[in-house]
Each structure stands twice: as structure tokens, then as C-alpha cells.
Amino acid sequence: MATLEVEALEKRFGGVQAVRGVSFAIRPGEMLALIGPNGAGKSTCFNMLNGQLRPDAGRVRLKGRDITGMAPRRVWRLGVGRTFQITATFGSMTVRENVQMALLSHHRRLMRLWRPVARMDASAADALLARLGMAEQAGRPCGILAYGDLKRVELAIALANDPALLLMDEPTAGMAPQERVGLMALTADIARERGIAVLFTEHDMDVVFSHADRILVLDRGTLIAEGAPAAVRADPRVREVYLGSGNMMSPGQGGH
Amino acid sequence: MRWCGPSGRRADPALLENLVLQALSGLASASSLFLVASGLTVIFGVSRIVNFAHGSLYMLGAYLAWTLVTNLPRGHLGFWGGVLGAALLVGLIGLVVEVLLLRRIYRAPELFQLLATFGVVLIVQDLALLAWGPQDLLGPRAPGLRGSIEILGLRFPLYELFLIGVGPVVLGLLLLLFHRTRWGTLVRAATQDREMVGALGVNQRMLFTSVFFLGSVLAGLGGALQLPRESVNLHMDLSIIAEAFVVVVVGGLGSLSGAALAALLIGELHAFGILVFPKITLVLVFLVMAVVLVVRPHGLLGRPAAAAHGAGAAEPPIGPAPRPLKLAGGAALALALLLPPFAGNYALTVLTDIAIFVLFAASLHLIMGPGGMASFGHAAYFGLGAYGAALAAQWLGASMLGGLVLAPFVAGLFGLLFGWFCVRLSGVYSAMLTLAFAQIAWSVAFQWVELTGGDNGILGVWPDAWAAGKLTYYYLALALCLGSTLLLRRIIHAPFGYALRAQRDSVLRAEAIGIDAFRIRWLGFTLAAAAAGIAGGLFAYGKGSVFPTTMAISRSVDALLMVLLGGVQTLSGPIIGALAFTGLQEQLVRITDLWRLVLGSVIVVLVLFFPQGLAGAARTAWERRHGDT
């Protein structure tokens, strides 16, 4: 069964139709990229999947269960992890504490008033951070972390819930090229290892074409292409509205 | 009473005519209110500073106008020249305040700026007292507008009619200024991103100063134009600032048209409220504000503010207390335990108060620090605890222990109720709603005489015999306050405290990992209210009586001062702040009549030189010496 099924999603803001009739599905372990020009509706789409926005019409199903319009925190409990375009972490906490918060929430222990956090779920958090290569940073406050490291912390937080689906909004924005490839390779490994479906938006075409199993192209709220990287790259309509002549990408990239 | 309609029309007129006049009178009030509120909202729009001192500028406008008008030759030139001259002088005073004080703290946290302007309020109060004396001053009436005209057979003062015209004219001019001139465009741009405006070649310091000048002129004008209407006195500042805040918040922060609409609403509410609901006039305005904010969380015409650019750095993580702090705390505790048997009665009273205020401040800190919410009305829960205990003693004949157990429950219950509304909003709006509920609680205590004794309070709330001695009661208060404060600290280190900080740091991330931010804030608010209730209950038995002043605005402000003086970012901050503030005020009142001037100056100096509060400054110094992280 598909991890996520999206059916005829619609959203209007005032007079603007931001998303119209978008349908797609993701299988466990699959890396699916959502690309398109600025303002094409990518973020709107994303925000409807995890409940930050309520769609005007259409259905979102997670492992067969209807989650349309559910609040983000309920969607999370059903197994959807999320990273943000502009990183959102708890700046006044250490890296470890950030992950501990996700674990404590997962185990429904947030309302406890007595036992200090320092003694709860610390080793589980450390194990997760080690998997992401962040073990050495565990004790540092998130407020002073480099941007690329924050992206990794976000990934660790998103994974704390053993999600079935990861939603990553521009996961490598603001990272150096080398870091981008590293992070996406790691994500792909973990996704395959644990059977997590990953949906990501991305502006770096090198990242998209080397890590996506499949690509969706959105323009003015509508899906205009869907398929394997090579086919999407060759699609004339995609070239016209989005990719351009291809001068702005590294030469000779294609699939992996 | 300022809000009573025009006098001299007691001739039993028909109802309709009376209503029309009442409406006109409301319009005149609305007009005056708009002048002050427009200045406040303009200044807030650009500088994001909630300027408490705006009421002081209004008061200075009235005093200066009185001085000018009574000294200048009589006639049109003398009067109108005096009024305009006063407005401009107030503009200059505002300009000086901006250049000397506010300009230096634009990057400081919002509440710190508020604290600084509150320091200015205290300073101006004593300076005005020195310059003009404590007696009310009466000004002359406006030349050419002394008489009244007949409307529907009833007499209506010409001057009121003139005021009705002033508001719309000023609104029109301001809208033109902001939307049709380059200066206005620059100001609106600076409202959003002042640094970027500077990088585009605009001297944004001058721009801010000019905005502050304009806002101050409007406040001064508002005050000066009151001269023919009411006497000039030293209470004008705080009475107008509360109303002006209500108008600005109801209208939507930074929105001129919103302020006009809200001034209209509030002005008419006053005019008719006194006819329809004479019993609850004091709360009516705050009830309306509460309703508006519940329905429209950003006021009538306000919009959610975009996050200020480059806004404050992340707060530091909390950790175990460093050794020197533990040693200092231990030493302080030893003193608090060992010294009192040798202290006199007065000292014991002061020490008991300090213990109570430490808990009061610590409870507010839970909301403000980890919770990231501001409360201008925390005294409500202190007072509700006190009244809970006192009412139980008076009506149920409860023992002291019963009263003390009841206090946190009463306060917590109301915290649960009021908090449900307050924690939905953010920033200044939320803070204003807490103020509204505190005012509602205060006026119920004040006006429900049958239950609470009103202004006479509830007397005879004495401790049980075993705790009647001052020393015993001190130890009881110390034990309960210290225990509760330590409990609050424990909670901050526990998952719930972390969840509070999590939603403060990033609601987006909190919700994305299953944290119900609303519920967390709500419970945090309730816990803080209950803790304040314990403090209030102890306060009631310590004094033997309870008065409405236990939950007055000034007590809420005291708590804010304690937390901010100590420092929001550190757990020891509220404790140090409560010690410093209570000690300082207690001493100042004893040694000088000008304690407001001294306290205000101390606050201003602290804000300028210790923007992280006393505990924050100590920590920075300690970290610098020992090498941080």
C-alpha cells in the first residue's frame, strides 16, 4: 500500500487558486521530489499534507487513513515527520534536548512536573544524533549552531517519532554544495533502511536529479509533469516554465 | 468625572434629545481620546515601543498649556498660542526622551523598553509635582468658544462641538501625511525594516526622532486641549494612558483608522454606559476590550505583525546553578533563617513581605520567562488569593490554614478561566487582555460592596493563634514561599517546563512534534496564577486585611519591575529582582518624598546599563571571567 495518497487537492487564497487538482502517491522507501517555480504552490501543498492548512477540497490519506484537515500535532502522532524551509528548532535548548522533546512528546510524558528532563530519554536521543553524525554537537545550544547542522537537528527531530512519511521543505536551502549531497544521501539511506517515504521540495537541481526516485513538477498550482528524473528533465514544458536552458546546473548530471 | 456629559442640562428634557446630546458628548470625548491614542499608535508602529510615558506627555501638555495660557495676554492669541506652544514644547520633550533614552534601547526586548518608559513616568510625576504643586489647577475657557449652542432645544457647549471637529481633521491630516508624502512612505517602510531603510540611504535615526516628535506633539495637544474641560492634576497621566492603551489595542496596534474607530467606540461607550449600566462603569471599557480581542485577536483593524527583522537572539539554555550562585543562595538562606530572631517588628514585616514578593515574582517569571508571555495583570491572581482567603475567613469562618489552602485554588481557578482567553493571543495583545481581566477583578472587588466591603476592604483576617507572633508568621511565610518557589524551579527543569520553553522558542516546531502549545501555555498560566494565589493568601494574613489595591495595576507593575530588574532569562532573576525592588522601594519611601524620581532614575539607569537585568548582568560577568560553554 502507498504510504501517502493525495487526491484532487484544492486551495484558494482570496481570488488566487494556489493549488488545483493535485493528486499523487508515495511508496514506502521512495524519495519523491516536488519542484516548480516560486509561487507554484509547493509550500501550500506541503502545508496541506501535515495539517498546517486545511484544503478546500480533496483528500489526504496516510497508510489508508484519512487525515485531511487534521491539526499538525495529530498528523505527527500518526507518523509524519516534518522539516522546515527555514529551520525551526528550540534555540534555548541543546541539540540533545531538542531531540529529547520529540521523544518525550512521542511517549506522552510532556505534562510531567517533577523529574528533570536531563534524566529522560537522553540515551535514545544520543543514539539518533549519532546516526546523523551529530554526536559531538549533542551538548551545544541550538541557538549557536551552524545552519547546516541545524538542518541535521531538524532531521533528527523528525525521525524521533519513527515516522512513515517525512516531509522536507527545501531540506538543503542555505547549505554548502558538499553538505547538500551528504545530507540527502544520508536521508535516502535512512529512508530505505526504515521504509520511510520521503517527499521533498528543492531548488537545487543537482540535489533533485541525483537523489529523487521520482519527480513531480508543479506550475501555477497544477501538476504539469510526473515521472523519472530523465523524463522530467527532457520534458519541453518543464524546461520552459522551470528548468530553462540548463546552463545554471552542473553539466552531465542525470539520475544516479 | 470627566466622562459625565456636559453639565447644565438638568431641565428634564425629552429622552430622544437627551440621547442625542449624550452621543455628541461621547463624540467630543472620542475626539480627545483619539488625539492621544493616535500619537501612541504612530510611535508604536515605527519603534515597536509600548510607550507608557505617553500619558505623562499628555499631562505635561495640560500643565504647560496652563502655564502658557495664564501667563500670556488674554485673548485668542494667548489661548491658542499657548495650546499650540504647549504641544510643541511637549514634542521637544518627547524628542529629548527619544534621543537620550529610547534611541539606545531600540534593540532591547519589548518589555525592557516598557520598563524604561515606566521609569520616565515616575520621573515626570515627581518633576510635575515639584514644578506645579499638588493642587488641581483650573484653566480659562477658550475665547470665542465660551458659550453654547442650542441643539434640539438643549444647550450644548461650543467648545465640545469644536473638539468633535478636531479629531477627524487630525485623522485626515495624518493619513495624508503617511500615504501621500515621501516622509510617510519612509516611515511606513521603517515600520517593517528599519535597518534596510538605513542601508538605502535614509537617516533612520532622524526618521525615528521625527516620528517621536510627532507622536509627542499629538499627546501634548490632546492634553492642552483639555484645559477648558477639566482641572489639571497629577493623576492625568495614568488615567489617560490606560484608556489610550485600550483604544490603541482595540483598534489594532499601529493602525490610525483603527484607533479612530476604537476611540469612537470607547467614547460613546462612556457616554451611554453611564446611563445604561451605572453599576459597572469601571469595567465596561475593559469588558469591551476583552470581547474585541477574543473575537479579533489583533484588534479591529490590526494585522498580525511580521516578525521584526533580526529579532532577539535565542535565549541561553538553562542548566544547574553555578557554584558561586549556590553558595550565595545558601548564604542568603542562612541569613533568612538565622537573623530574624534578632530583628524588630518592622524588620520582620519587611522580611515577610520580601518572602511573599519573591514567590509573587517567581510565579510571574514562569509566564514571562519560560512561557514567553507577558502579563500586565498578574496582581489579579495575587489579589484573588488574598480575597479568597479573606472571604473564607469572613463568610465561612475558615481557619488560617483553610484560607491558605483555598487561596491558590481560587486564584488558580480564575487563572484557568482568564488564561483560556489570554493565552490565545500573543505579545502586547495578550498582555493587554491580562490587564483587562485584572481591571475587571479589581473593579468587582471595588464595586461589589456587599460581598467585599468595597473600598473599606475586609478587616480582621488574622492568623491562627499559633502563628500570630510576627516571628512565627515570618517563618511560615518563608517556608511556604521558598517551598513554592523551589517547586516552580523544579517544574521548569521537568518536561512541562521544557514544553513551555519549546512553544516559546518555536510554536511551529512544537506543534510539528505533537506539543499542544495552547494547552501548555494555558496550564502554565494557571500554575503561575495558583502560585501567585499562595503569595496573596499569605499577604492577606500578614496584613490582617485585604483591600482592592491588592490587585491594582500598580501591583502588577511592581511584579513586572521585579522580574525585569532581576532578569527574565535567569531562574534566579525574579528572586534577586524581588529582593532589590522591595528593599529599594521600602528604603526610598522612608528617606525621601521624591522616591518616584529616584526609583524612576534607577530604573532608567538599570535599563541603559544592565539590559539583561541584575542576574543576567552577573551571569555575563561571571561567564566572561570563566569562559563560557
Add this chain to the structure above:
Amino acid sequence: MLRVTGLSAHYGRAHILDEVALEVAAGEVVVLLGRNGAGKSTTMKAIMGLVPPSAGQVVFDGIPITGRAPFEIARLGLGYVPEERRIFTELTVLENLEVGRRPAPPGMPPWTPARLFALFPSLGAMQDRPGGRMSGGEQQMLTIARTLMGNPRLILLDEPSEGLAPVVVERMAEAIGALKASGLGILLSEQNLHFARGVSDRATIIEKGRIRWSGSIPELLAADAVREQYLSV
């Protein structure tokens, strides 16, 4: 025209810029290449007076500008286009341009909204639209246009291609080419080498706040080891 020597800046005790030196001549495009956090934005902010430098000198057109207020620096003819766009979302396109307007130095034809709409045609079609209702690419065009309204002789252009669709990046490259042709000096910061090499004359590589390499674009393209080490592409 712009000469930076020994420019250092600190954040707390951390060195964020360490003796940065670079030069941009009139009508020249110099690209500052480096990873995220390497110090590109900070270099620009320090030049502009938005970050206080702890040491070093910035001379613009023979005038030392170190330690001056940003608005004074802007008035001397140095324009700044920030990375995060920072347009005034409540103001219309025309009002955004008005905020940037400054008189042109003698002998230079002043930028007008009409001239700018010719350079960025998509902006002309939305003159009265509030900045908040524009797409990212349009906003990026508007930030450049807004800075040009100040009639600068040199602009600092911080990562203009970041987050833009490849098609829009191509249009951006054309606009930068036109500006260079008009005699404007440009200090560009970029991570996108493909974009940078098309529009720049010279490149300077920054890493951990320190200048590691400087040379012409052909030299950079030939220096595989340098690219490998600092740019990882």
C-alpha cells in the same frame, strides 16, 4: 573604486571575519565565492556598516568609510542588496522604489521607475501591487531595482540566485550583464558557480572568514584543486 583591507569582525569572541582584503574597480563584477557561513554576507554587511568591524579599512572612491553609519555609506553611492530580499511587503512596488530614491551624482543619468521597468519587465506589470504579494523571483528583482533607485556607483549583491528557479536565475544573469555594461561596479556573493562564472570578471574565495584565493574566472576554472577544496563542486 572599492578597496577593503584587513577587515575583521567578531561575534562575541569568535572571529567571523579575519583580515579580509578585496578590491572592485568601476564597471567590474567581482564574485565572492564560499560556502554558507564562510563569511560572504558578513563581509558585505561589514562594508556597509551593518556589522561593526573590529579592525581594518574600507575605502570607497577614495573616501574611508569604516565606522560610518549605513545611511551615510549608502549616500556616497554604495548600494546594498541583502540576501533575504527584505522588501517592504506592505508597500507597493512604486513605493518600494520611492524608499530607495536618492539624487544621482552629476553627469549620471538617474534611474527612474520607467528605466527600471525596462530592465525588469515583470515589475512594470505590477506597479501598485504590495510587495508581499509577489513571487520570490519578482521580489528579488524588486530589491535590486530598489537599490538602483539610489543611483549607486557600486552595489553589493548578496546571493541573488539563492532559492530561485533556474529560469529566473537566467534572467537575473542577463540583468546583471546589462548593469555591468552601464558601468556599474558589482561585488557579488554566490554559491552557485555556474551562475557566477557567467557574469563575473574576477573571483575571490572566502572560507571561515578568511580570503583563500583570488584570480580571474578563467584561472578559477583551470584551478581544479582550488575549486575542489573550497567549493566542492
